[in-house]
Structure formats: C-alpha cells, structure tokens
Amino acid sequence: MTMRMLLVTPFLPHRNVGHGTATVVSRFVQYFAARHELSIVTFYNGLEELALVDEVRQQGASVTALPFPGAGFWYRQRTRINTAFDRRPFMVSLFDVPPMRSAIRQLLRTSTFDLVHIDTTQMGSYVDLVGRGGPKTALVEIDVSMKPLRRRYEQAASWPERVVYGREWRRMCRYEPELCRKFDMVFAVSDEDRQLLATAGVADRLALFRYGVDEDVFEIPPKRQFDSALLFLGSFMHEPNVDAAEWFVTSVLPLVRARVPGATVHLVGGWQEKVAHLGRHPGVVVTGRVDDVKRYLAMADVCVVPLRWGGGVKLKTLEMMAAARPVVATHVGTEGIHVEHGTDVLLASSAEEFAARTVELLRDRGAREALGQNARRLVMREHRWQDNLERMERSYEMLVNAHVTTLRRST
Known part of the structure; x- marks a missing residue:
C-alpha cells in the first residue's frame, strides 16, 4: 500500500547538516520518499542548510523548511525566562514556535495524510494539532530525554548547574511519558530506551527502530x-x-x-x-x-x-x-x-x-x-538500513490499517 505521510523533524534531513538526527532522518526520507507520498516540515539553521533543501526535494518529497529561531542568543534567553513560569522543559519550549505550528496546521488542513511521524521529544508537542479521527501518529524517540538530563544533573560541576539541570530533569520525567501517551505508536531506538519508556507507563504502544549504517x-x-x-x-x-x-x-x-x-x-x-x-x-x-x-x-x-x-x-x-x-x-x-x-x-x-x-x-x-x-x-x-527501515514500514502499514486511535489532548 502507498501511504501519505507527514514527517515533522527538527533538523533538515540531509547528511551534510552534520547532526546525527539529520543523518538518521535523511535515510528515512531516502527510503520512504521512494515508496510513499512524503511531505516534510522542518527547521533549517542558516543559509548553508537552506541551500540543501532542493537536494531533499529531489528525492521525491515535498519540503516546507522554516528558519530555526532557537539558535539566537536572545531568543534562547527569553525562552529560559518563559519556562520559569510553565511546566514544560526548556528544549520543548525552544522548538515549539508559532510559525511551525502554522505550517503544520496548514498542511493538515489542505492535505490528507494517513500518518504523521514526529521526530524527537522536542518536536512532540505538535501532536496536539492532529485532531481525533485524523491521521495516525508516531513519535520516534531519537533520544529519550529523561536519561541524558539525569546524567547531566548528576555530573553538574556547580550548584547553579545542579539547580538548572535538576529542574529540567524533573520536568522531563513528568512531561515525556505524558507526551508519549498521546501518540498511537512510539519508537525507541534501543532496548534500554524501550525499557525506560515501558517503566514510565508507555508499554502498550512501543516499538523498536534500530539505526543503520550506509x-x-x-x-x-x-x-x-x-x-x-x-x-x-x-x-x-x-x-x-x-x-x-x-x-x-x-x-x-x-x-x-x-x-x-x-x-x-x-x-x-x-x-x-x-x-x-x-x-x-x-x-x-x-x-x-x-x-x-x-x-x-x-x-x-x-x-x-x-x-x-x-x-x-x-x-x-x-x-x-x-x-x-x-x-x-x-x-x-x-x-x-x-x-x-x-x-x-x-x-x-x-x-x-x-x-x-x-x-x-x-x-x-x-x-x-x-x-x-x-x-x-x-x-x-x-544495523543495516534496508532491514531496519523495512521493519518500520511494516509497523506503519499495520498502524495505518488499525482502527484504534489514541485520544489526544492539548499540551
């Protein structure tokens, strides 16, 4: 079956971006754009990355790319101040921006999708734009954020760092499991991450996606x-x-x-x-x-x-x-x-x-x-890309054909 898919991802999916997540998702795009109808909405960081957008489109995907404001010093500082008054982790607030919400809302209004695939916890808040009865949703937990935040807190060299990272870790421990429960399917990238999410109460919708190598x-x-x-x-x-x-x-x-x-x-x-x-x-x-x-x-x-x-x-x-x-x-x-x-x-x-x-x-x-x-x-x-992406594809076909859709609430 041919699926109509919307990919929401934080980094332009091109290997030359130089970020591990961008490299992983570039292989996802290469595979799924050749077999299905794939639309992408993503951030880019600077003109050098913007110049790569056409190369992604040449693989057969539709691409909407927006400048990422979170790289700016003053934007990050304003976000830090704002997060002092809400319960979301800093990185979630940093990536949740009105222009991205508008772009996703417009795509969902003007196109029909079978599946919305979102990469990373930081981008997960956009799931609230997918209404009940809409396309199925999947979150790929490239990095279960509770774990690195805990490690960063434990290794903090000063008490101000311990205060900041301790707060972020505790917020993420509340936020991330709640977020995962809003998706129809959640992919962990390792057995350890899958067990961590299962322990946090996400066991009934977990799958495994292993990385590959070219x-x-x-x-x-x-x-x-x-x-x-x-x-x-x-x-x-x-x-x-x-x-x-x-x-x-x-x-x-x-x-x-x-x-x-x-x-x-x-x-x-x-x-x-x-x-x-x-x-x-x-x-x-x-x-x-x-x-x-x-x-x-x-x-x-x-x-x-x-x-x-x-x-x-x-x-x-x-x-x-x-x-x-x-x-x-x-x-x-x-x-x-x-x-x-x-x-x-x-x-x-x-x-x-x-x-x-x-x-x-x-x-x-x-x-x-x-x-x-x-x-x-x-x-x-x-860890061969072809094998692991074929497994993901089969999981998505089963999900799209299933009749149960998760009840979604606003974040």
Missing part, C-alpha cells in the same frame, strides 16, 4: 600503514560531544602520549569553533566538518568514543564499527548497541582506564584487527 562503510579496507592515528567523530553542535572531546584531550590523551609519543587524535565534525581551542594541545588536529567521513575512518588505527553523558544510540560508533576499526568507548558511547567488552569493543570508565585501553590497542595489531572484524560483523547483522 553500505559503503562496510567496504572500507584494512589500514596497512600504522601511525598511531586516533579518531573521534561527532557534531560539536551537541554539548556531550564537546564535553567528550575536552575530557579526552585534557585527561586521556596526555596519558596515551606518555606511552605512545606519536599518538595523534583527529576531532572530526561540524561546529568546530566550540573545540577549536583544543587544537593548541600537542597531538590534536581539529578538522571541522568534512565531506567524506570515510576518508578519516580509513586513516584511523583506533577510534575513540569518550562520551560521559548524553543518550540515544551513537551513529558515529556504529560507523566506526562498520568500518572494522577498533573502538575504545565509555558505556554511554556504546549504549543501545549489543557489544561485548573485549570481543566487539573495549570499554572504559576513568581517564586512566580509557588511556590504558587505547595504548593496548595501539601496541597490538592483532587485537586491533580482531576487534575491528568482530565489530563489523555485529553491525552487519543488526
């Missing part, structure tokens, strides 16, 4: 010439990635270089101005956004994922594993991926442990090759 990443050949090259991938728009890069460069890398003096780490990802200062440290190269991540994966001897907080499945970890590169990561960095320490990746918690694992791999070619090949096999088995 097929050409599996084709990256083994590295022949060893030069102690380390790689960290990630958009530095994302605060947990900034924290991870700073922690690795200041706390882990000096310990690595004390034992492997030639070790060098490349920090690869957009919004590099947030980590540009790290390039002054010995053994650090800040590249910014690159057109072809595969080239940097190919040059890496060891990949690192030193995330200390955050949530959701890390697409960068999957890409590193798919490239058959050995990975040293924190438990946060491999969350949602069925890895086994010592078989698929090496896991570490402290700076000393992370450095020791990294040095262990730099000094042992056999261990690097074995770990990388095991990692690639795991990703090939569980």
Whole structure:
C-alpha cells in the first residue's frame, strides 16, 4: 500500500547538516520518499542548510523548511525566562514556535495524510494539532530525554548547574511519558530506551527502530600503514560531544602520549569553533566538518568514543564499527548497541582506564584487527538500513490499517 505521510523533524534531513538526527532522518526520507507520498516540515539553521533543501526535494518529497529561531542568543534567553513560569522543559519550549505550528496546521488542513511521524521529544508537542479521527501518529524517540538530563544533573560541576539541570530533569520525567501517551505508536531506538519508556507507563504502544549504517562503510579496507592515528567523530553542535572531546584531550590523551609519543587524535565534525581551542594541545588536529567521513575512518588505527553523558544510540560508533576499526568507548558511547567488552569493543570508565585501553590497542595489531572484524560483523547483522527501515514500514502499514486511535489532548 502507498501511504501519505507527514514527517515533522527538527533538523533538515540531509547528511551534510552534520547532526546525527539529520543523518538518521535523511535515510528515512531516502527510503520512504521512494515508496510513499512524503511531505516534510522542518527547521533549517542558516543559509548553508537552506541551500540543501532542493537536494531533499529531489528525492521525491515535498519540503516546507522554516528558519530555526532557537539558535539566537536572545531568543534562547527569553525562552529560559518563559519556562520559569510553565511546566514544560526548556528544549520543548525552544522548538515549539508559532510559525511551525502554522505550517503544520496548514498542511493538515489542505492535505490528507494517513500518518504523521514526529521526530524527537522536542518536536512532540505538535501532536496536539492532529485532531481525533485524523491521521495516525508516531513519535520516534531519537533520544529519550529523561536519561541524558539525569546524567547531566548528576555530573553538574556547580550548584547553579545542579539547580538548572535538576529542574529540567524533573520536568522531563513528568512531561515525556505524558507526551508519549498521546501518540498511537512510539519508537525507541534501543532496548534500554524501550525499557525506560515501558517503566514510565508507555508499554502498550512501543516499538523498536534500530539505526543503520550506509553500505559503503562496510567496504572500507584494512589500514596497512600504522601511525598511531586516533579518531573521534561527532557534531560539536551537541554539548556531550564537546564535553567528550575536552575530557579526552585534557585527561586521556596526555596519558596515551606518555606511552605512545606519536599518538595523534583527529576531532572530526561540524561546529568546530566550540573545540577549536583544543587544537593548541600537542597531538590534536581539529578538522571541522568534512565531506567524506570515510576518508578519516580509513586513516584511523583506533577510534575513540569518550562520551560521559548524553543518550540515544551513537551513529558515529556504529560507523566506526562498520568500518572494522577498533573502538575504545565509555558505556554511554556504546549504549543501545549489543557489544561485548573485549570481543566487539573495549570499554572504559576513568581517564586512566580509557588511556590504558587505547595504548593496548595501539601496541597490538592483532587485537586491533580482531576487534575491528568482530565489530563489523555485529553491525552487519543488526544495523543495516534496508532491514531496519523495512521493519518500520511494516509497523506503519499495520498502524495505518488499525482502527484504534489514541485520544489526544492539548499540551
């Protein structure tokens, strides 16, 4: 059956946007626009992103793109003040803007849809525009926001941060389960997130959507010439990635270089101005956004994922594993991926442990090759886009054909 679908997503779904959510949703668009009637309403951030809109349209989707006001300093400050007087979390209020509501309302009024698919908790409040008896609704919880907010609160370095993040975490713990219950279906991206939502009372409408990896990443050949090259991938728009890069460069890398003096780490990802200062440290190269991540994966001897907080499945970890590169990561960095320490990746918690694992791999070619090949096999088995998007498509066809629609209330 051909479905008429409306996709509401916070970031322009194009890989060159440089955000993990944009990359994931770009694969959703590529798959569903070729098989169904797909309309997209999204934000863009700056003229560089606006120039990519036509490329998304060329895949067969109708696209309505609006400028995102939340990137502006004063807009964010006004939103923070406003959230002091309402019960919604800051990020929800930041993404809930009148022009987006008007655009979605207009599309729902002038077009007929079978399904409204909304990405992320931040955008979930727009579900109240879908009336009873209207199209079915689905929320993809790219990141169950309760979890990273709890981690951020627990790791807060000062009492003002603890106050702010503690309030946001408690608000999200109330808001997110209530939001999920307004949708006909909710997709979690990992077993851990699905269990967290089930515990919060959303068990009767949960499904699982696993991320995938582009097929050409599996084709990256083994590295022949060893030069102690380390790689960290990630958009530095994302605060947990900034924290991870700073922690690795200041706390882990000096310990690595004390034992492997030639070790060098490349920090690869957009919004590099947030980590540009790290390039002054010995053994650090800040590249910014690159057109072809595969080239940097190919040059890496060891990949690192030193995330200390955050949530959701890390697409960068999957890409590193798919490239058959050995990975040293924190438990946060491999969350949602069925890895086994010592078989698929090496896991570490402290700076000393992370450095020791990294040095262990730099000094042992056999261990690097074995770990990388095991990692690639795991990703090939569980994280291929075609397989996982086909499962989502079947879930949506069943949902559209079902007769039960959730009672929706205004947020």
